[in-house]
Amino acid sequence: MPRPKTLPNEEVLDAAISIMRKEGPEGLTFAALSAGCGLSASTLVQRFETKSRLIQAALLQAWDRLDRLTAELAESTPKTPAGAVSLLVGLSGDYGGIETYADDLMILREDLRDPALRARGAAWRDALSAAIGARFEGVAAAPTGVGLMMASQWQGALLWWSFDPRLPVQDFVEESLKRFVAAFVTAPSAAPERR
Structure with a gap:
């Protein structure tokens, strides 16, 4: 199956939270997220720059939902x-x-x-x-x-x-x-x- 060319951040961050729930925050890598959402690791790095920013973005989205x-x-x-x-x-x-x-x-x-x-x-x-x-x-x-x-x-x-x-x-x-x-x-x- 071909990789999607685009995916909204909300879906990408949902995949990140899912990985953190299964593997812990240490298990969230750009490679793991790439496998989980289908976007290339380089695309994910362009969007989020660092793992800490990725984690922060995912958790800010979770806070938005809780609010x-x-x-x-x-x-x-x-x-x-x-x-x-x-x-x-x-x-x-x-x-x-x-x-x-x-x-x-x-x-x-x-x-x-x-x-x-x-x-x-x-x-x-x-x-x-x-x-x-x-x-x-x-x-x-x-x-x-x-x-x-x-x-x-x-x-x-x-x-x-x-x-x-x-x-x-x-x-x-x-x-x-x-x-x-x-x-x-x-x-x-x-x-x-x-x-």
Whole structure:
């Protein structure tokens, strides 16, 4: 089969992410990407120049998708504590099984090494925390900073699930987040008066 003459960057970067998931970031080379997407290695070098720029471009595209998914879920879930749970359960569906989650942790290392990618992660944290916090407006018992607290609870739930992935990830996350919300939404707002 002949090589394609052109391929949009989005498809090329999808192939790069796929290679990183299977082989780790070290396994992503221009030769491997050439085999994966069909463009010549020299064409890929012309587009991305270096392996680090290729990795950065692939991960920036992944951040763009996560930003869009987060915005879509924020738009489609109710502005209630239950909506906050739904939003985070919806974000959990992208993790798949334990192997996918573990492979994505290898890729996360690259996000942490690159200042531009770390900045994208921090910006997403802020946007996600604000979207969660908006679902607690008017909830008197909600602690200050509940958005970031619940996002942190969610990330912790994902990690704890990964050690014992018997339940589907979304079920585990939903149970964990419902317990988190119940800890203050149903808690009494003040201690009873003493007589």
